Amino acid sequence: MAAALDLDPALADAGEVARRLGVDPERGLTADEAASRLAEHGPNELRGTPPVPLWRRVLTQLRDPLVVLLLVAAAVSVVAWVVEGAEGIPVDAIVVLAVIAFNVVIGLVQESRAADAVAALAVMTRAQSTVLRDGELATVPAAELVPGDVLQLAEGDQVGADARLARGASLRVTEASLTGESAPVGKDPEALPGVVPLGDRTDMVFRGTAVTGGTGRAIVTATGMSTEMGAIATMLDETKEEATPLQREISRVGSLLGRIVVGIAIVIMLTIAIVETPTRASDWVTILLLGVSLAVAAVPEGLPAILSVVLALGVQRMAKRNAVVKRLSSVETLGSASVICTDKTGTLTQNEMTIRRIVTASGSVDVTGVGYAPDGEARVAGQDAALDEASPALRTEVRAVLGAGSLANDAQLARRDGRWEITGDPTEAAFLVAGRKLPGLDDEVRAARRLAEVPFSSERKMMSTAHRQPDGRTLILAKGAPDVLLERCTHVLVGDDAAPLDDETRARLLDAVETLSADAFRTLGVAARVATEIGPDETEPDADEAWERDLVYLGVVGIIDPPRTEAKTAIARAHDAGVRVVMITGDHPTTAARIAADLGIAPAGSHAVTGRELDALSEQELIAVARRSSVYARVAPEHKLRIVDALQADGQTVAMTGDGVNDAPALKSADIGIAMGITGTEVTKEAAKMVLADDDFATIVRAVHEGRVIFDNIRKFLRYLLCSNMGEVLTMFFGVVLVGVIGLSEAGGEGIVVPLLATQILWINLVTDTAPALAMGVDPEGDDVMARPPRGPRERVIDGAMWAGIASTGITLAAATLFAMDLWLPGGLIPGGQDSLEVARTAAFTTLVLGNLFAAFNARSATSSAFRGLFANRRLWAAVALGAALQVAVVHVPPLQVAFGTAALDAWHWAVAVALASAVLWVEEVRKVIIRARLRRRSAETPAARA
Incomplete structure (x- = not known):
C-alpha cells in the first residue's frame, strides 16, 4: 500500500510521482488496490461541520448581556412575588420573559437560513471522474x-482531485474559482524548477477546477481535505467569525446598564432599610419590589425585540x-464599513x-461593447469614425483578423434563455463575439469548412486549422x-x-x-496563408505542424476582461462617502493595476502588491502596506485572509x-x-x-x-428608549430620596411608599x-x-453628547413627574394639594x-x-396617538384601574399633566438652539472657514 506522497509533486518528474505512489501510468490502479487505498485514505470528500443543535442556538441567543439582565430582573420579580404570598400571577416576570422569547424566535428564524459553509464545499464538488482501472477507462x-x-481529462470535465499532469495535449483549465484568474491556464507536464504560487503551477490540476480545452492524463496526488480546496475548507472552518460593531456596542450598553441598575438598586434599598428601619415582612417585600421596579425602569425590556424588528425591516x-x-x-x-475589499474577476x-x-499594418481599431453579447461596433482608434469610414485597407485587414480568429477556434457562442453563453475557451470565444459585430462576417465564417487542426500546445504557443473556402481555396489559419x-x-x-x-516592419x-501588453491587454x-499542399x-x-510556415x-x-460599467460610478460614490475600495485578485499585476486605474480604485501607474511580496512581510509590515495599498x-x-486581518488590525471595518x-x-x-448571487459559488454564498x-x-x-440610514434610526430609538428609562429611574430615585419633601411619606401612612x-x-x-x-x-x-x-470603530453608538x-x-x-405629584398631594413644597395618593400618583404617572x-x-x-x-413620519404620529389613547x-377603565392602581382624573388634572409633560419638548428645543450655535461658531473658527 502506498504511503502519503512525501514530496512536492509540482517539483518532481511525473514518472517519479508515479513510482512513489506505486502506480503504472499506462494501466492505473487495480480495483482491489483502489478499494484498499479508499479504506486507508477515506472518501475524497471535504469534512463538514456537524449541525448546531437547537438548544445551543437558543443559548447563543440568550448570551447577550442585555438579555441576561432581563432574565435576572424576571427572576427577582418572581422571588418578590413568592415572598409576597404568590397571589395572582407574576405579571412583570411573564411580560419580560415573553419579550425575551419573541426576540429569540426572530433571531432563530433569520439565522436558520445560514447553512454550514464547509458542507457547501462538499456539495459543490460532487462529480464523476474518468480513471484508468486495470488498464481500462472507467467512470467512478x-x-x-x-x-x-x-x-483522464477532456474538455468539459471537472477535475475530481489534485493531480500531477503526466501528459497533456493543448490542455487548458479554468481555475478562476480557486485562484481568481479569469483566463484558462495552459498545462504542461514539464516539472517546475522551483516553488511558485498556486496559479502558476502549470504541471498540476486541482480539485474543483474545469477543463476548457485539450486532453490530458494526471496522477492523483491528494484527495479530500489534503487538496488545495480542502486547505481552504480547513481555513474556513478555523476562521473566527467576529461580532459586529452593533453587537459589541449593544453588549457594552447592556453591561453598563446592568452595573448602573445593580448599583442604584442596592444603594436605594440599603438607604431605605437604614432610614426606614423595616420591621415587618411586608416592608422587606416592598423594598425588594422597589429594587425590581428600578431594574425594570432602567432596562429597556423591548430593546432586543425592537432592534431585531427594525433590522428585519431593513433586511426586507x-x-x-x-x-x-x-x-x-x-x-x-x-x-460602518470603511473599506470594501473586492475581488476583480466577476465582481x-x-x-x-x-x-x-x-492592430494591423494599416492602423488600429477599438471594438465597443463588452461581454459575450455581440452588441457593438469597430471604430477607428483615436478618431470619431466607424470602421466603414476607415480606409479600405484597414477594413479588409480587420475583417481578415476576426475572420481567421473565428475559424481557428474551438469555442461556441449561443443564446440560451435570453442570455449569451459560451462553450470552450473564453479567449477563443472573444473572437466569435467580435466577429459578429462586423456585418456579414459571421456568414462568411459559417460558409468555410474545417478540414483539420493542429491543436494548441504550450511548447508551440499557437494553434492552426485548415479550412476550405467557398471559392475552393484552402487556407491555413493560425493564432497564438x-x-x-x-x-x-x-x-x-x-x-x-x-x-x-x-x-523594420x-x-x-x-x-x-x-x-497592448503595457495597457494590460492579453494579446x-x-x-x-493559402495551402497549396492540400489538394x-x-x-x-x-x-501537420509544417503547415505553420x-x-x-x-x-x-x-483582449481584456472588461470592468462592469456600473462599477466605476459605484466606486466613486463609495469614495465620496469615505469608503476605501481595495482590489484583491489572483490575476496578473499589470492587468490588476490597469483595471484599478480604469475604475478609479488607484491612480494610474500604481503598484500592485503581489503574493510573493506579501509572503516576505511581517504582520506589522503588512499592516503598514495595507494602510496605503x-x-x-x-x-x-x-493572502486575502491576511489582508483582511491586517486592515481590521489597523482599525478598519472591512467588507x-x-x-x-x-x-x-x-x-x-x-x-x-458579500457574495455574488449569480456567478458566486455556493461556498461563498454560505460563508x-x-x-x-x-x-x-x-x-x-x-x-x-441603507445601512447608514438604519444605524441613524437605531441611534434615534436608542436615544428615545434610554431617555424614557432615565426618566423612570430618576423619578424612582428622587421620589424615594425626597419622599418627605414632596409629601409622599405623609400621604402613604404606615409602611414604605414609592x-x-x-x-x-x-x-x-x-x-x-x-x-x-x-x-x-x-x-x-x-x-x-x-x-x-x-463611523469609526471606536466611535460609540451612544457617545458623550448623546448621554x-x-x-x-x-x-x-x-x-415634571415629581412636580405633578407634589402639586396634587397635601403638604410638600407646593401647598394646596388635596388629592389622595392614588389620584396624585395617577397624575404623576400620566405626566x-x-x-x-x-x-x-x-x-x-x-x-x-x-x-x-414634524409630519414626515406618519407612523410616529400613529404610535404617539395610540400611546395617548391607551x-x-x-x-378611566375600571378593570385597568384595579390592575394598575390608577384613579380617574378630571379635565384640569389632564390639562396640567399635558402642560408639564410638554416641558420636555421646550427644554430640549432650547438646548438644541445652544448646540447649533456652538457648532456654527466652531465651524466658523476652522482654518478652512477662515480661508
Whole structure:
C-alpha cells in the first residue's frame, strides 16, 4: 500500500510521482488496490461541520448581556412575588420573559437560513471522474478517487482531485474559482524548477477546477481535505467569525446598564432599610419590589425585540434592492464599513473575455461593447469614425483578423434563455463575439469548412486549422503568441495584398504588441496563408505542424476582461462617502493595476502588491502596506485572509466581496462578507453574511447607504428608549430620596411608599417604548448619510453628547413627574394639594407617560428642531396617538384601574399633566438652539472657514 506522497509533486518528474505512489501510468490502479487505498485514505470528500443543535442556538441567543439582565430582573420579580404570598400571577416576570422569547424566535428564524459553509464545499464538488482501472477507462464517483489514481481529462470535465499532469495535449483549465484568474491556464507536464504560487503551477490540476480545452492524463496526488480546496475548507472552518460593531456596542450598553441598575438598586434599598428601619415582612417585600421596579425602569425590556424588528425591516428593504442579508446585525455593519475589499474577476469585471482593440499594418481599431453579447461596433482608434469610414485597407485587414480568429477556434457562442453563453475557451470565444459585430462576417465564417487542426500546445504557443473556402481555396489559419507567430511569418497583410515582412516592419508590429501588453491587454496574433499542399478534393488531410510556415501576418488583438460599467460610478460614490475600495485578485499585476486605474480604485501607474511580496512581510509590515495599498495581485486564499486581518488590525471595518471558493475564508473573517448571487459559488454564498442577487457592485454601495440610514434610526430609538428609562429611574430615585419633601411619606401612612408602582413602570415601558421606538426605526432619511465619512470603530453608538441629551431629558421628565405629584398631594413644597395618593400618583404617572411621548419627537435628531419635518413620519404620529389613547384607557377603565392602581382624573388634572409633560419638548428645543450655535461658531473658527 502506498504511503502519503512525501514530496512536492509540482517539483518532481511525473514518472517519479508515479513510482512513489506505486502506480503504472499506462494501466492505473487495480480495483482491489483502489478499494484498499479508499479504506486507508477515506472518501475524497471535504469534512463538514456537524449541525448546531437547537438548544445551543437558543443559548447563543440568550448570551447577550442585555438579555441576561432581563432574565435576572424576571427572576427577582418572581422571588418578590413568592415572598409576597404568590397571589395572582407574576405579571412583570411573564411580560419580560415573553419579550425575551419573541426576540429569540426572530433571531432563530433569520439565522436558520445560514447553512454550514464547509458542507457547501462538499456539495459543490460532487462529480464523476474518468480513471484508468486495470488498464481500462472507467467512470467512478469523484468521492472514490484515491492517491495514485490516473485521471483522464477532456474538455468539459471537472477535475475530481489534485493531480500531477503526466501528459497533456493543448490542455487548458479554468481555475478562476480557486485562484481568481479569469483566463484558462495552459498545462504542461514539464516539472517546475522551483516553488511558485498556486496559479502558476502549470504541471498540476486541482480539485474543483474545469477543463476548457485539450486532453490530458494526471496522477492523483491528494484527495479530500489534503487538496488545495480542502486547505481552504480547513481555513474556513478555523476562521473566527467576529461580532459586529452593533453587537459589541449593544453588549457594552447592556453591561453598563446592568452595573448602573445593580448599583442604584442596592444603594436605594440599603438607604431605605437604614432610614426606614423595616420591621415587618411586608416592608422587606416592598423594598425588594422597589429594587425590581428600578431594574425594570432602567432596562429597556423591548430593546432586543425592537432592534431585531427594525433590522428585519431593513433586511426586507435591502432584499427588494437585490441585497440579501443573512444576519440581522450585519445590516448595521454595512453602514460602518470603511473599506470594501473586492475581488476583480466577476465582481468588478464581467468575467467575459472581450476583444477591445485590433492592430494591423494599416492602423488600429477599438471594438465597443463588452461581454459575450455581440452588441457593438469597430471604430477607428483615436478618431470619431466607424470602421466603414476607415480606409479600405484597414477594413479588409480587420475583417481578415476576426475572420481567421473565428475559424481557428474551438469555442461556441449561443443564446440560451435570453442570455449569451459560451462553450470552450473564453479567449477563443472573444473572437466569435467580435466577429459578429462586423456585418456579414459571421456568414462568411459559417460558409468555410474545417478540414483539420493542429491543436494548441504550450511548447508551440499557437494553434492552426485548415479550412476550405467557398471559392475552393484552402487556407491555413493560425493564432497564438504574437512573437512566436511572427517568427513563422514572411509577409504581412496590407489591404488585399501580402507585403514582404522586413525587419523594420517586424519591429513596428512587435512594438504594437508591447503597447497592448503595457495597457494590460492579453494579446493574440493571427496569421494565414493559402495551402497549396492540400489538394482541392482532399477533405481530411493529415494535420501537420509544417503547415505553420511562410505565413502572412494579419494582425494582433488586445483582449481584456472588461470592468462592469456600473462599477466605476459605484466606486466613486463609495469614495465620496469615505469608503476605501481595495482590489484583491489572483490575476496578473499589470492587468490588476490597469483595471484599478480604469475604475478609479488607484491612480494610474500604481503598484500592485503581489503574493510573493506579501509572503516576505511581517504582520506589522503588512499592516503598514495595507494602510496605503489598494491593489493586490497574484494572491492566494491565505493572502486575502491576511489582508483582511491586517486592515481590521489597523482599525478598519472591512467588507469583503467575492465569488470564488478562494474568497470564502476572507469573507467569513471580514466584518461583512458579500457574495455574488449569480456567478458566486455556493461556498461563498454560505460563508458570506450578504449575497448580491444581481452581482452588481453598485448594490453594495446602495446597501451601505441603507445601512447608514438604519444605524441613524437605531441611534434615534436608542436615544428615545434610554431617555424614557432615565426618566423612570430618576423619578424612582428622587421620589424615594425626597419622599418627605414632596409629601409622599405623609400621604402613604404606615409602611414604605414609592412614587410609582412596579406595574405602572412596566406599563410605561410597554406603551411608550415599543410603538414609538419601532416608528423611529423606519424614520425617513434626514440628512445625506453618504456625505459623511463612515463611523469609526471606536466611535460609540451612544457617545458623550448623546448621554448628555439623555440625562437632560431624563432630569426634565423626573422633575415634571415629581412636580405633578407634589402639586396634587397635601403638604410638600407646593401647598394646596388635596388629592389622595392614588389620584396624585395617577397624575404623576400620566405626566411621565405623556412626557415620554413628547420626547419621541425630540429623539429624531440630536441637533435639529423637533419641528423640522414634524409630519414626515406618519407612523410616529400613529404610535404617539395610540400611546395617548391607551393611557386614557388605563386611567378611566375600571378593570385597568384595579390592575394598575390608577384613579380617574378630571379635565384640569389632564390639562396640567399635558402642560408639564410638554416641558420636555421646550427644554430640549432650547438646548438644541445652544448646540447649533456652538457648532456654527466652531465651524466658523476652522482654518478652512477662515480661508
